[in-house]
Amino acid sequence: MQAFILRIAPSGIDRVHEALETDEVMIGWCRCAALIDPTLRRSGFRSALKQQYYPTDATQHRAGSAAGHLWRFLREMHIGDLVVVPHGSRFFVGKIAGDAFYSEEGVARDAAFRRTVTWLNSKRAIPREFAKAPLISRMKVYGATAEATDLIAEIEDVLSRAAQGEKPSFAEELQKKLANVAVDELRKGHMDSFAFEHLIKGLLKSMGAQTAEVVARRLDKGADVVATFRIAETFSYKLAVQAKHWDERAPVGTAVVQQLIEGIEDVGADLGMVITSGTISDKAYDCASAYTAESGVRIELVDGEQFAKLLIEQGVGGVTV
Incomplete structure (x- = not known):
């Protein structure tokens, strides 16, 4: 299936x-x-x-x-x-x-x-x-x-x-409320671009990455975080992440996706991901889709609300429900 x-x-x-x-x-x-x-x-x-x-x-x-x-x-x-x-x-x-x-x-x-x-x-x-x-x-x-x-x-x-007609459980409702608080803190709290990249690194490690490293700014060619995952102790793939901290002026656009594409090709990644604490434009989704169709390399776009939910679900920073 x-x-x-x-x-x-x-x-x-x-x-x-x-x-x-x-x-x-x-x-x-x-x-x-x-x-x-x-x-x-x-x-x-x-x-x-x-x-x-x-x-x-x-x-x-x-x-x-x-x-x-x-x-x-x-x-x-x-x-x-x-x-x-x-x-x-x-x-x-x-x-x-x-x-x-x-x-x-x-x-x-x-x-x-x-x-x-x-x-x-x-x-x-x-x-x-x-x-x-x-x-x-x-x-x-x-x-x-x-x-x-x-x-x-x-x-x-x-x-x-x-x-079964199940409604979200108490834990799930609490997760949702915590995620709303988390996204607000990501955007307006004590968080800068460096801390945001390290938070992403921690999330990837909690999701099973064997390695996850923040790329030094002097070496950054489009990938801010690079991680490797291993499947069934046999197959491995490399993930390139372009991180964009909250910018209230505009949603993430095609320029950010293009930066990620450069990073994917620079490190030879098998999968790309844009993670932002903000929002993502329709044109960015279209650009990512076009690249995937041409290259076969999938790009996932994760906005602030989704990122916050992942943090809560994975218990990053010790917060879990």
């Missing part, structure tokens, strides 16, 4: 209600109907999208990002996979029930590429606060799709709780 995040808003228009009514999930870029052909390779996706949607772009970044989303929807999703659909402060979960198809009826709404789906939890929405921090973070993806197979346990857990 695999799992995916799917934002159902082709051409920027919310189509979640339609998806629930028709028992189908959908994605945009419908002017490229030929991409339904199972013999086409990913390079063909990018070329077709570049020609149809981004002919004047100097680069293939946007075409590559779109190709990644369509490829994931048409080729990587399979019957039985889970799909999480964010919708405001709530989300829905379904299970893919059919192969991808192209519906002429959906062309006018840019929702022609579709898959049938069996909605779980009796089609009832689940409040985001029922989910754990990693799943909440992944649902903030700005692009149309994102991988979430590593979060299957979290998805199954929240489905189980929703099915």
Whole structure:
């Protein structure tokens, strides 16, 4: 089984209600109907999208990002996979029930590429606060799709709780309140950029990093913290983090993501992460998504609220519930 995040808003228009009514999930870029052909390779996706949607772009970044989303929807999703659909402060979960198809009826709404789906939890929405921090973070993806197979346990857990009608426990409510206090302290308390980087280092160590080091400023080429993780004592991967302490003037933008990309390539990281005590712009999510589609290296963006929740969940600094 695999799992995916799917934002159902082709051409920027919310189509979640339609998806629930028709028992189908959908994605945009419908002017490229030929991409339904199972013999086409990913390079063909990018070329077709570049020609149809981004002919004047100097680069293939946007075409590559779109190709990644369509490829994931048409080729990587399979019957039985889970799909999480964010919708405001709530989300829905379904299970893919059919192969991808192209519906002429959906062309006018840019929702022609579709898959049938069996909605779980009796089609009832689940409040985001029922989910754990990693799943909440992944649902903030700005692009149309994102991988979430590593979060299957979290998805199954929240489905189980929703099915039983469980409300957040006292401990979870307390965690939420502590996280609100923590994010306020991160932004306005005794915290500077150096302390923020070391706090991130401590969080990564608590999450199982074998090594985690703050990069000296004179050596910093885009990665402020570098950590290594080992899986099953066999596989290891390197994480590069770009840290941005609270700046009330503006949310984290594309420039910060570009800095991280330089750091990823400088240290040869397998995964990138922007962590801020502030907020993150939609353009930053789009930039990260485009890089992931082109390079295959995923970038996670963690805002202040999510970072605070992770600190509470991991008990960094001795605070845990």
